[in-house]
Amino acid sequence: MIALALPAATTEEGFVAPTIEDTHYRDILPWGGEYGVLLEAGFGKQMLLTILSVVLIAAFFLIASRRRQMVPGKLQFLGESAYGFVRNSIGKDIIGGNDFLRYVPWLFTAFFFVLVNNIFGAIPFLQLPTFSHPGSAYGIAALFFFLWVGIGLKKHGIRYFKLAVVPSGVPWYILLIVVPIEIISNFIVRPVTHSLRLFATMLAGHLIVTLAGSAIEYMVMTGNIFLQGTSVLVLVGSIAMYMLEALIMVLQAYVFTLLAAIYIEGALHADAH
Numbered sequence: 001m002i003a004l005a006l007p008a009a010t011t012e013e014g015f016v017a018p019t020i021e022d023t024h025y026r027d028i029l030p031w032g033g034e035y036g037v038l039l040e041a042g043f044g045k046q047m048l049l050t051i052l053s054v055v056l057i058a059a060f061f062l063i064a065s066r067r068r069q070m071v072p073g074k075l076q077f078l079g080e081s082a083y084g085f086v087r088n089s090i091g092k093d094i095i096g097g098n099d100f101l102r103y104v105p106w107l108f109t110a111f112f113f114v115l116v117n118n119i120f121g122a123i124p125f126l127q128l129p130t131f132s133h134p135g136s137a138y139g140i141a142a143l144f145f146f147l148w149v150g151i152g153l154k155k156h157g158i159r160y161f162k163l164a165v166v167p168s169g170v171p172w173y174i175l176l177i178v179v180p181i182e183i184i185s186n187f188i189v190r191p192v193t194h195s196l197r198l199f200a201t202m203l204a205g206h207l208i209v210t211l212a213g214s215a216i217e218y219m220v221m222t223g224n225i226f227l228q229g230t231s232v233l234v235l236v237g238s239i240a241m242y243m244l245e246a247l248i249m250v251l252q253a254y255v256f257t258l259l260a261a262i263y264i265e266g267a268l269h270a271d272a273h
Contacts (some may be wrong), residue, residue: 049126065222071256086257090111094261095197099268103264107261111254114140114252118202119250121205129205129206129249144191146262167240194260198256205244206245209242215231
């Protein structure tokens with residue numbers, strides 16, 4: 001768990017807690033110059049793990065579905081169960097009707113893409129949840145934002161915007177207050193929180209594990225028997241936090257996909273809300 005913990009400060013300096021900047025690994029292939037944040041970025045571990053997740057997900061489901069049988073083998077059963085969970089427990093239960101089938105591929109891809117990239121943070125030596133970087137979380141949330149807005153426009157036309165922000169049966173003088181709130185809630189707060197919820201929980205868990213690892217290393221290196229003994233308690237607590245983080249990684253993949261399904265359902269049936 002602490003294999004990639006940041007080096008602790010020397011005993012002369014005292015313990016210095018790692019910062020968010022410290023958790024950003026050096027770029028594997030840096031590019032750009034001194035012209036801003038974007039140009040200073042490069043191909044780093046986060047990008048590499050994102051690509052790896054796509055390869056692993058595609059390889060697993062391709063192999064699982066390669067030899068389909070009426071009586072499935074273990075791998076086929078696992079693949080079908082994973083697909084059935086997203087299809088039935090999220091797509092069918094939330095969107096419902098006959099509409100949900102066309103959106104299952106989106107939900108299925110989102111769930112396992114977020115899940116695998118989160119789980120990377122619990123694997124020693126990889127130990128980086130890629131959605132602890134804000135760009136990844138903003139990107140996938142923006143994708144689903146444009147998806148459900150596009151679904152609403154396709155289903156209802158330009159009238160969708162009215163359906164989304166003007167509740168039926170509300171007096172006009174109340175609408176003066178409600179409509180601005182609905183605009184902010186549906187088209188600003190909703191996509192922002194969709195991304196921040198994922199990003200913040202992954203970053204927080206990553207920082208806690210990194211902090212615990214650095215603190216343990218520092219306590220062991222001090223030569224102080226009391227601190228060395230205390231490091232055992234920190235280790236026990238960090239293992240508990242590590243297990244909690246692993247659970248949250250799975251839950252966040254489910255929550256992200258569940259909210260995406262709710263937003264799609266809302267766009268499809270905007271005239272019924």
